[in-house]
Amino acid sequence: MKKAITSLILSLVVLVAFGTEAKAQIPKDGTTSFTCGYSLTFKVLPMGQERVQMTYEVMGVNIGDAPEDLFHKTSFRCLGALHAVKREFNDESGFCVLIRPDGDQVFLTYKGAGKLGGVGKETWTIVGGTGKLTGIQGNTECERFNVRPAAEGTGQGYERCKGHYKLP
Numbered sequence: 001m002k003k004a005i006t007s008l009i010l011s012l013v014v015l016v017a018f019g020t021e022a023k024a025q026i027p028k029d030g031t032t033s034f035t036c037g038y039s040l041t042f043k044v045l046p047m048g049q050e051r052v053q054m055t056y057e058v059m060g061v062n063i064g065d066a067p068e069d070l071f072h073k074t075s076f077r078c079l080g081a082l083h084a085v086k087r088e089f090n091d092e093s094g095f096c097v098l099i100r101p102d103g104d105q106v107f108l109t110y111k112g113a114g115k116l117g118g119v120g121k122e123t124w125t126i127v128g129g130t131g132k133l134t135g136i137q138g139n140t141e142c143e144r145f146n147v148r149p150a151a152e153g154t155g156q157g158y159e160r161c162k163g164h165y166k167l168p
Contacts, residue, residue, distance in 0.1 A: 138165030
């Protein structure tokens with residue numbers, strides 16, 4: 001009897017510990033809503049007093065509004081560039097790889113506009129993925145908010161994003 005109770009307790013502990021991370025089936029057609037926190041480093045090429053060309057690398061994490069969100073607990077890395085005139089830009093573009101907790105990846109391109117150090121908007125185009133996400137497509141709209149950087153030559157901020165995706 002003692003062995004049965006011990007086995008039952010152990011089973012419950014394993015279920016509680018690992019059952020919450022059980023992977024639900026990803027819907028073939030779904031929506032996504034999440035917050036993205038990031039940090040970036042950049043290189044700037046000043047072009048007189050009013051213009052600047054910038055390239056950057058961004059890394060961060062996405063936290064879904066719901067635990068089952070496609071992008072919940074994903075890490076990401078992006079490379080991008082923009083050209084600003086009087087601190088405003090409308091030609092930002094870049095490429096990202098998002099990595100889910102299960103190791104599957106999502107690939108996307110993006111376009112953006114805004115003000116250096118201020119609010120901006122981005123449109124993501126999901127162009128593919130790996131594993132269960134092979135062939136994924138979709139779009140996401142994000143609003144970006146920069147915060148005061150923690151160190152010179154870096155940038156930090158967050159985005160609020162909502163979108164739609166389709167799997168084959």
